[in-house]
Amino acid sequence: MAKKKPKLAVWKFASCDGCQLTLLDCEDELVTLAGAVEIAYFVEASRSHVRGPYDLSLVDGSITTLHDADLVQEVRRTSKVLVTLGACATAGGIQTLRNFTDVEEYAAAVYPRPEYIETLKTSTPVSAHVPVDCEVRGCPPNKGQLLSVVGAYLQGRAPVLPQYSVCLECKLRGNICVLVARGLPCMGPVTMAGCGALCPTYHRACYACFGPKETPNTASLSGRFKGLKLKEDQLVRLFRTFYAGAEAFRQESEAHEK
């Protein structure tokens, strides 16, 4: 008798949908993947939904409503393995910027009838609510990393993801350092590898869309940036983007706020 295929579920919370799309963007691998698993729950791709439990759940998006805070508990209960995909699910995403201010003022700035809007005061990562088995970084995640993580779980082994900085990827690509040679405020030294050092390859400074690397020396990098004549408000903005909610970046941005 044929072995039963593992059940894959894809969940979405507050996000741009780009992380789920990363899966559909695996044009060369998608048909093979769809053959290796049962795509049991994936609202963006299918109107047919199979009930849990699921062997592998991929979660896209951050938690910003009471409804989603409840749903993520349910996702954990019905999932053997839970993998978060991207900056929103792993760190709260760009919508974490509300955490530094008053969300009611935000709602009033965007909506004529803010009272119709249901939202929490903060945007939080999935790991703030339930245990997470693996976090795939990036805004958006790298296709190769996503496939390697899914592949690892399908083969019953632990996934391997880099913990080092973008600098190493720059060296591997043979890029000339944009911080040293061009004086650009590059976030590469404190940013987790995974993108393949894209921005420096295109002659621009890394903007940290893969979040902080392991043990980042953010204060030292800020000092270097001050040497480039960057002002405090610019430092706040550099650390306060797609991984604004990650602990190391949150602390560093707050250190430069008046």
Add this chain to the structure above:
Amino acid sequence: MKSKTIKVPHLARVEGEGGLHIKIKGGRVEEVKLQIFEPPRFFEAFLRGRHFTEAPDLTSRVCGICPVAYQMSAVHALEDALDVKVTGPLRALRRLLYCGEWIESHALHILMLHAPDFLGYPDAFRMARDHPEMVKLGLRLKKAGNTLVAFLGGREIHPINVRVGGFYQVPTRSELATLTDELKWARDTARETVRWASGFDFPDFEPDYEFVALRHESEYPLNEGRLVSSQGLDIGIKEYEDHFEETQAPYSHALQSAHRGRGPYLVGPLARFSLNFDRLPPLAQDAARDAGLGPVCRNPFQSIIVRGVEILFAVEEALSIIDAYEMPEDPAVPLEPRPATGFGCTEAPRGILFHRYEIDHQGLIVKAKLVPPTAQNQKMMERDLHDYVTPRLDLPDDKLTWQCEQLIRNYDPCISCATHFLRVDIDRG
């Protein structure tokens, strides 16, 4: 006849989270609500205080499906504020990048999201078991678009190479030429896709839409043009807010747009095609005619053919841009901040995307306004549902529900954008 409710709690194969609630009572449709419960992310609020150079990267995160559209509307609006005009090869490269996104987004919608409805499958994975060749061609076509975006932009989703004033790095002529062979394949496949989609069964449904789209003096519209409509509107993009307004319904997280005097209007492929048929290259016009379309198409179900025709246009346009390309000396034009307000409106795959920014003397954003295409189409989706369901009340619930979902998917709605949507819910209650 008895009353009932058609409910689709989670509309599938659309981008983002939404639902549909249709209440039927005494043989007539009493209420149609398109509910968008995609949680709000407050882009227009947190853009305040950010530097104008960050706008293309920040606003691209509104939508993972059409990030280039956000980047394009942002750069045009900010260049308008700074009184800078990007011309020549840099302008051509922007069009080329946008062509890549149109090919990718339209191919995704045609093959993965829309075609399964016409052939009776819940998704493209199950469709692939019976139609493996078409799904493979579709994925390769999608990849051809993505390859273009990744080549110029650095990656497919949230490209990193776009900046106000131009790019960070531009390709050489010979680098760009490497894309040609796959695009020539894509041209043949796009033509085949149009022919394939034209063979589907289309319900008899042709609403009297007011189409709204950009119109350019010589090009099929992507980045620039005047805003025109099938009711005679012809305005500059700065006047957009004088003619259109956004309102908010208690059951939805997305703002809904309407023409100030005439109400709901339609943006997107049908509107663009019907207002700009004469601007399509002959190859795309011929493919449309062979598929049975006239110069105006009012059947939203046939948008699947129109998207195919637009892929054909985008491939042709990309090939001619690559052929004429000469590498510019600088990847971007210099910019100097000044206090001003700027407007941008470009044609996202789903329709016009309007941006307005006010910036101060340091270049910090004081106010931002983003009006995505799905927010503009929302009221029209509700009207379409009302008019489509009314003569079809006798259909069994499962069939009617599926057709309502399909009607919404005609719009290729992007709910993540509109909130800044799909559950169907038919109440015969």
